[in-house]
Amino acid sequence: MRGVQIFSGNSHPALTETICERLGTSPAPADLGKFANGETSVNIGVSVRNQDVYIVQSGSSKINDSVMELLIMISACKGGSAKSITAVMPYFPYSRQSKKKSHRGAITARMLANLLSIAGVDHVITMDLHASQMQGFFGKPVDNLFAEPFIARWIRMNVSGWRDAVVVSKNAGGTKRVTSLADTLKLNFGIVTTDRRRPKVPVNTMSDSTVFFDAVEDEVRAAKEAQPFELRLHRSLATPPIPEEMENIDSPQELLRPETPPAARRPSELEIEYTDVRVRDVVTGRLVQGQLVDDDYHPESDSHSGGTTPGAGGSTFGHGENTEVVPETMFNSMISSVSSLPPDHALGGSFDAVESDDEASVAGYDHERTITLVGEVRDRPVFLVDDMIDKSGSWIAAAETVVKRGGAAKVYCIATHGLFGSDSLDQMEACPSIDHIVVTNTFPIEPSMLKRSKKLIIIDVSTLLAESIRRHHYGESVSALFHLND
Template identity: 50%
Template sequence: MRKCKVFVGNSHPELGQLVCAKLGVEPAPCSMKKFSNGETSVQIGVSVRDEDVYIIQSGSGTVNDHIMELLILVSACRGGSAKKITAVLPQFPYSKQSKMKKHRGAITARMLANLLIMAGADHVISMDLHASQMQGFFSKPVDNLYGGPSLAKWIRENVEDYKDAVVVSKNPGGTKRVTALADALKINFAMIHTDRRRNADIYSQNKSQAQLKQRKQSMSRRRPVLNKNDEDDEEEENIILSNGLQTARIVQGHVVDDDFVPESSAPESVISDTGSIPNDQTSYALGGTYDAADSDEDDEPASVSQEKLITLVGNVKDRSAIILDDMIDRPGSFISAAEHCRLNCGANKVYVVATHGIFIDDCLEELNASPYIDQIVVTNTYPLSEEKKKTEKLVTIDVAPIFAECIRRDHYGESISVLFDSLASL
């Protein structure tokens, strides 16, 4: 491509090399190093005057250093009289901080967007932003690519009987993402809701549910089958029961039976002497503790003894469950969702699928060790160490062709929207 330069940052050089190979260009030379006092230094080794410049820099383990590296590189290209500067961020840093979850908080993703624009970026390309409304943080054009078509292609080719599979959202905030993938695959979807507030009546509720279930089972065993119509009614009743809400308890991050009693807590200890329910969360003036619909279960560390209630809305019995999210950073909610689908809801297999595999600390090791998770599927938008790539259950999908085609179309002034329908064929 003429009049075009592609710079590859230090955050994810492997992905940058793959993108350049697909474009048929060599990465533009630049020197990025640190001074002895920790300051970042960037030196461009080629002229960028009146050229289109693309800078590939994703999120990483040392996110703050690489953000400064990106900002300095953008500013250096602006000072070199570049015609247009495009920041390519496959995984947008600080994307989880796209709203004010607590009082006196900061919307850090908007601040980063302002920094990019002030540094001189004219265009931003990313993939699967944590919240689609983040595009409104920028005063310049933003192209938010989707990893869903690539994930859908892998599901079609590797999941047995994928037409009978069910795409599952592990929290209510991800239902839009899940329904989009389910529509692309033309399969059903389900949703999991984890409630952290009903601690006081969680014991009585589960006990009553267990008693009701036993009563229905005993009645079905006692009732004689007089004719074929009665047999059809019984089968219809079982189908209705299987399509209802499946609820279970989570203690210390794992699904337990209804009659399980934690050693450190008892039903009487849940309610205080005053009759009120103690809450570890900070109470607000108008009531409630957090945005339950959109909150991430793993953002805030819960008490070890705190019990949760997990509910599946949908039917995964004798089917493959595909738990989908935009990123995998902590293992807790994925493991509990997989256990609930396999132990209580009758799923045959469980696939954990996401676009960004961040895997904080020993997240990948815990997911791989879970006997209820069959495979972990992510794309290569986030850098992984060679040791993590050798994980038995991990599958990595290459999305470099998507970014390469987006850069090519943007450089030649072609439509980007065509990509959204044809990504699966790349």
């Protein structure tokens, strides 16, 4: 290819060499290093005047160094009078920070997009963004390629009995990605979700108004049993006679409140018989500190540190020396002002602000959670699909649920980007419910991890990236790259 210079950053040189090999060229020389104080040094070793420059830089374990190195390389090529500069970023750094998760949170992905534009980039090629709406952060063209065709082809060629498999999303945020792969393979799909179990003492962690009214009814019932009301009805000539059915009233509540019609009662007060056969495809389990436990499991100690005990003169919060007595008036005010939305939702209950990935809520959460599997997976292979594998908590929890609760035959954990933070790969290797871990080579994986892993499978997507570069250089349409399954 004439008029093209392809540079490689330090994040993933092996991928750059594979791309250049498919294009029949070699990476352009560039001296990348660091000064003694840790600053990044870049020196372009070839003329880029009036050339189409492509800089391949993915994420890495040293993510901040990779980002800064890319920005400096773009600026250096811009100063060298390059005709166009394209950043090829198979994994876009900070893609999970594409929205606010708290009132004072930062949209870091948008900031990085602005930095790329200021540095002088003209075009961005990436793959499987965490949120496709991130393309709106850029003022330049963005090609968000998909690894789904390569994953679907690998499944057809390497998984026996794949026609009977089920594609399952491990969280609610990945359902669109899962349904797309299921449509491509003409398979059924399911979903695994986790939610916090309602605590037994619903004062400082109340998340539903039903809990409050149940507690009030219990207190009224207890007070009525302790001090029963006496209703004395005085008859006189000025008042009409009282019917006999009203003389047997035990409390004023029965006189003032009519009986609730059956249609207005709560579902818990009625015996509902479910006749829909699809209800049998819903399986639930208990998740305690990221581990799937039996239904009869009882923790040794209560994990809730803020217990409450309503009393006649007030309520107490905490244990031991930190116990604080709250006046009754303040106690009632606290109950009435508690939000009816779950407390772990950011921005006062904005569901869109909550991270779709539930790693932190599964692995490092003190409360017990309920994990639910929707879909029939018994005696079938299961493909757990998401865009990346960073921590292992939610993957292991979902795999154990579909195997131990759903009765799945095999579990394949499939993702585009294999970040494998900390020791997550070793934890997934040790999980007996996971049979294979399938990722692409968009993110560099250390050779030592590849050697000791027996379940890890890597799919090469350099063909897609190389074809995208070729079409962009020659001014051809790239629409066909988004419809490889057709």
